Structures are given as structure tokens and as C-alpha cells.
Amino acid sequence: MLALRLSLGAHPAVQLRRFLVAAASAGTGFLLLSALGHALAHPEPSVSALRLAWCTAPLAATVYFAVAVARTDPATRPRPGLSAVGLGPVRLMAVSAATTAASCLLGSALALLVFLALRGDLTALPFDGAGTDFLAAGRPLPLPAALTLLALVPVSASAAVAVALRPREPVTGAPRPPRAYGRFGAYRRTPALESFGAYGRFGKQFGPSARGRRATGAAREQEGAAGAAEGAAAADASSPGVADAPAPGAPADAPPDVPRTVPSGLPWGITVLAVGLAVEAFASRPGPGSPGDRPAALLGLALACVGLALAGPGLTHLCGRLLQTIRPGALRLLAGRVLMTEATRIGRPLGVVCAVMSAAYAMAALHDREDTSSAPLVALGVLLVAGCTVATLLTAAVESRQARADTTAALRRLGAPAVTLRRAAALRAGALLALFGPLSLLVAELSTWPLTG
Structure with missing residues (x-):
């Protein structure tokens, strides 16, 4: 209910x-x-x-x-x-x-x-x-x-x-170093040993480490006082026209951190794609039977499509990195950062779409046009697969836009015009089309040639 x-x-x-x-x-x-x-x-x-x-x-x-x-x-x-x-x-x-x-x-x-x-x-x-x-x-x-x-x-x-959508445990930051225990059970972060009664010895608490802690605490108090004074001065000098501006000393909103690691599917995707094309080339050797009857050729086509789908996130990350090369401006930098951040979310359905288009192009060359008994069902199946994959890509774009809502709002508050954000979106779409379009056509041609040769 x-x-x-x-x-x-x-x-x-x-x-x-x-x-x-x-x-x-x-x-x-x-x-x-x-x-x-x-x-x-x-x-x-x-x-x-x-x-x-x-x-x-x-x-x-x-x-x-x-x-x-x-x-x-x-x-x-x-x-x-x-x-x-x-x-x-x-x-x-x-x-x-x-x-x-x-x-x-x-x-x-x-x-x-x-x-x-x-x-x-x-x-x-x-x-x-x-x-x-x-x-x-x-x-x-x-x-x-x-x-x-x-x-x-x-x-x-x-x-x-x-x-x-199953609940997952939150991923914590860097693992904490293991606790080491002293001679008499007092645990500490370092495994250094000390003699009996060393801590109770006069002046032990006033060593270099203790002086460093006191200096750090005093510096923090001075910074807090200075920040409070600046905040009070800014509050006195503020006006209603700048009420939405960030307070002095507070960090301004910034885009999320770009992941430092490249998606791990690119080497595997290229390997599986190469294996699939090699299997198709092996199956296209002269022999008995028509090319469409060779199961190895269809297996090679399936491997090529799987490899293209696996390589999607890595290629999207690479596309975002290429946009930021050779002295990028603000527009290219923004578009490239978004592509690198959303490489997994956008790249996976984009790779699947390219794999489906390549497979449909290759299977169209093998389809027997004289057999019209199953033509409506074949058309319905192709329409379903292509439509679902394209709709999945569009849905992933909507999910990516929802995930960047806070970043987009922060950029708008900082004065970024709406036309700049639209140009960045158009630049991202054009860069992905320029990379994945020829790649899909190349894979489709390489897959069709062994099957029809």
C-alpha cells in the first residue's frame, strides 16, 4: 500500500x-x-x-x-x-x-x-x-x-x-594505525618503551611534545579570536544586498573533488575487445558453412560488445582528461572535471549503448531479408534493446544532474551565468560523441568484416 x-x-x-x-x-x-x-x-x-x-x-x-x-x-x-x-x-x-x-x-x-x-x-x-x-x-x-x-x-x-539499492556500510577514510601498548598497559600510538615511573618523573609532562601541544592550542585560540573579530566587523559592515555572500574567512562552495583514480575497466575492456575481434578473425577463415553459421564468429561479436561496454567508464574519464589538456579555459576545465567525476555513472550506460549499436549494425549484415516470418518480432526485439539502452543513458544523465545540483547551485551563487553551464553541457556531449561515435563505427566495421567475409 x-x-x-x-x-x-x-x-x-x-x-x-x-x-x-x-x-x-x-x-x-x-x-x-x-x-x-x-x-x-x-x-x-x-x-x-x-x-x-x-x-x-x-x-x-x-x-x-x-x-x-x-x-x-x-x-x-x-x-x-x-x-x-x-x-x-x-x-x-x-x-x-x-x-x-x-x-x-x-x-x-x-x-x-x-x-x-x-x-x-x-x-x-x-x-x-x-x-x-x-x-x-x-x-x-x-x-x-x-x-x-x-x-x-x-x-x-x-x-x-x-x-x-541495498544499504551499504559507509566507507571510512584512511585506516587508523594500530594501537600499541606500553609496558604497564597504558596504550599509545607509538610502540616506544619507557622505563618504570618515567611518566611520573618530574618535568616529563613538560617535554617537547607537551610544549608543542600547548603552542598548538594557543595558536588555535588566537585564530578563533581573530575569526570572531573579523566576523563581527563583517556583520557590522554588511548590507541587505550582500546577505547571500559567504562570510569572511569561510571557505566558498567549490565543486566536488575529482577522483584521483582512473576507472579500472579500461584495460579489461580493451583486452576483451581485442580477444573478441581476434576470435572473429579466426572464425572468418575459409571453411565449410556460411559465415553466419559459425558460432565462434557470434561469440567473438559478443566478446567485442562486452569489451566496449566495459571500456565505457575509462573512455569517459579519458575524454574528460583530454578536454583539460593544453591550457584549458574555464569552460573546458568545468566540462572536463564533470566528465571525470561522472565517468562511472555516465560511461557505463554509454558503453552499453555503443555496444548495442555495434551489435545491431553487425547483425543487420547477417539478417536474411528473404525470411519475413519473424521480421516483426526481430524489429520489436531490436527496438526494445535499443530503446531501453538509450533510455537508460538518458536516465543516467538525469541522475548525474541530480547529483550535481548542489555544485550547480554553488556556481550560480558565485556568479556563473546560465549560458556558461549550458555551453559546458554541450561541450561534454560533443566530446563524448566525437570519441564514442567513430569508435562504435570502427568496432562495428571490424565485427562485420569477419562475419560477412
């Missing part, structure tokens, strides 16, 4: 994303039911299993999109005060998983209604019986099998959301 109330009272943009999840679930459920209908009409286990295996790509894309939408849902974001009324991180995670399951169940129910209507179970058989190859019209539909297939999307999506 709480998940339903949070879903109904959300912002229209959030509702639109949830309806997109429901639409993706409906498309994936229809593909699963079509595989079941084909298995009923053609009792060939190998062909039916292959059609069912092809449904894993739309299923994975739908689950990936559902997780991205759940991350940007403001209704299930931890906020101060919610734990007092019983809405802690675990409860909010459960609410988010229940909301995702409700959206996917809505899509699965819609897919079942459309499938039954096309079969002629609800009304007369539409389209003069067209599409009976994968609808199994006239044959009884096993309801347990249909419900089991339709439950795959809600169960998988809710489980993935629960794993992605």
Missing part, C-alpha cells in the same frame, strides 16, 4: 519513466509469449530454444532500464527524519523493489491481453489470421507456462533493484 501511494503521488516525469518501464516489460513479455507460441506450433526443441534464448537480450535491457529508473526515483531516496517513522534504508529499498515489480506486472498483464487478442481468444482472429506462426492460434495455451514466462521480468527487475 505504501509503494502504491508513493507511485501515485510522484512527479509526472517520474511517472513517465515508470510507464516506460511498463512498456518495456510489455514488449519483453510479448516476445516471451511469442517464443512459447512458436514452440506450440512447431515442436522442434532446437529452434524453440533458440528463439527463447534470443529473448534474453530484451530481458536484460528491460531489467537494466528498471534499475536505472529506480535509482532516480526521488520517492524512495533516503532523507532525514524518515527512519523515525519506520522508513529506513532497508524499508525504502523494499518499497523501490515493490514499485518496480508493480510497473513490470502492469506491462506483463498488458502483454498477455495483447497476445490473447491476437490469438483470437478474446475476440475474432484479427488481421485475417496473419502471424499464426508464432501465435499458435487454435491451440490451447498452457496458462502455467505463460504465467511463468511473464513472471520473469517482474521477478528479475525487482531482485536487481533490491541488490542495486
Whole structure:
């Protein structure tokens, strides 16, 4: 009930994303039911299993999109005060998983209604019986099998959301040095030993370390007094026009620290990509059978796509670093810093989009255009995978914008014009397109050449 109330009272943009999840679930459920209908009409286990295996790509894309939408849902974001009324991180995670399951169940129910209507179970058989190859019209539909297939999307999506949004322990800073114990049990930070009664000896407390502590304390008191005096003077000289300015001596708001480490997926991504292209080149050697029938070539294509997806965060970080080379100005510096900070959040879905586009380009060269029996299902599957990955990228951009809201507000308070922020966003988009566009086309061409050669 709480998940339903949070879903109904959300912002229209959030509702639109949830309806997109429901639409993706409906498309994936229809593909699963079509595989079941084909298995009923053609009792060939190998062909039916292959059609069912092809449904894993739309299923994975739908689950990936559902997780991205759940991350940007403001209704299930931890906020101060919610734990007092019983809405802690675990409860909010459960609410988010229940909301995702409700959206996917809505899509699965819609897919079942459309499938039954096309079969002629609800009304007369539409389209003069067209599409009976994968609808199994006239044959009884096993309801347990249909419900089991339709439950795959809600169960998988809710489980993935629960794993992605599970409460994690806060990561502390640098580890504290281990405590060392003295001779008589008085623990200290250094393992230096001292003789019996050394601490009680006269003047031990007034050594160099004690004098340093007293000097540090006196300096802090003087700094505090000076800061208080400056604050009082600034308060006397302040006017209503500058009430929003930072107080003298206080640090101004600054962008978040740029991560010092490069995402670790770039070497692995390049390695897997190279292995995939090598497997495709090995499979393209002259031999019996057509190029599209070689399983090794398809395995190489899959490895190349996985490598491109793994290399996405590292390439985004590299793009941000390249923007700041050779005497950057304020615009390039701001765009590069944001790309380096958001490399993981933006780079992963961007790499997936490039991998999907490369795979679609390569598979289009292998598609048999004379076989029109499965053309609507192939078009629906490609539309689902491409649409879900692009929507995931856009959702990640929204999440990145929400994460930078405080930084953007601080820049606006410091006097940064809105046109500068828009130019920085356009520069980031142009830099990513200039890097990932040719790279995706190059990988697609290298993947297509062994498959069609």
C-alpha cells in the first residue's frame, strides 16, 4: 500500500519513466509469449530454444532500464527524519523493489491481453489470421507456462533493484594505525618503551611534545579570536544586498573533488575487445558453412560488445582528461572535471549503448531479408534493446544532474551565468560523441568484416 501511494503521488516525469518501464516489460513479455507460441506450433526443441534464448537480450535491457529508473526515483531516496517513522534504508529499498515489480506486472498483464487478442481468444482472429506462426492460434495455451514466462521480468527487475539499492556500510577514510601498548598497559600510538615511573618523573609532562601541544592550542585560540573579530566587523559592515555572500574567512562552495583514480575497466575492456575481434578473425577463415553459421564468429561479436561496454567508464574519464589538456579555459576545465567525476555513472550506460549499436549494425549484415516470418518480432526485439539502452543513458544523465545540483547551485551563487553551464553541457556531449561515435563505427566495421567475409 505504501509503494502504491508513493507511485501515485510522484512527479509526472517520474511517472513517465515508470510507464516506460511498463512498456518495456510489455514488449519483453510479448516476445516471451511469442517464443512459447512458436514452440506450440512447431515442436522442434532446437529452434524453440533458440528463439527463447534470443529473448534474453530484451530481458536484460528491460531489467537494466528498471534499475536505472529506480535509482532516480526521488520517492524512495533516503532523507532525514524518515527512519523515525519506520522508513529506513532497508524499508525504502523494499518499497523501490515493490514499485518496480508493480510497473513490470502492469506491462506483463498488458502483454498477455495483447497476445490473447491476437490469438483470437478474446475476440475474432484479427488481421485475417496473419502471424499464426508464432501465435499458435487454435491451440490451447498452457496458462502455467505463460504465467511463468511473464513472471520473469517482474521477478528479475525487482531482485536487481533490491541488490542495486541495498544499504551499504559507509566507507571510512584512511585506516587508523594500530594501537600499541606500553609496558604497564597504558596504550599509545607509538610502540616506544619507557622505563618504570618515567611518566611520573618530574618535568616529563613538560617535554617537547607537551610544549608543542600547548603552542598548538594557543595558536588555535588566537585564530578563533581573530575569526570572531573579523566576523563581527563583517556583520557590522554588511548590507541587505550582500546577505547571500559567504562570510569572511569561510571557505566558498567549490565543486566536488575529482577522483584521483582512473576507472579500472579500461584495460579489461580493451583486452576483451581485442580477444573478441581476434576470435572473429579466426572464425572468418575459409571453411565449410556460411559465415553466419559459425558460432565462434557470434561469440567473438559478443566478446567485442562486452569489451566496449566495459571500456565505457575509462573512455569517459579519458575524454574528460583530454578536454583539460593544453591550457584549458574555464569552460573546458568545468566540462572536463564533470566528465571525470561522472565517468562511472555516465560511461557505463554509454558503453552499453555503443555496444548495442555495434551489435545491431553487425547483425543487420547477417539478417536474411528473404525470411519475413519473424521480421516483426526481430524489429520489436531490436527496438526494445535499443530503446531501453538509450533510455537508460538518458536516465543516467538525469541522475548525474541530480547529483550535481548542489555544485550547480554553488556556481550560480558565485556568479556563473546560465549560458556558461549550458555551453559546458554541450561541450561534454560533443566530446563524448566525437570519441564514442567513430569508435562504435570502427568496432562495428571490424565485427562485420569477419562475419560477412
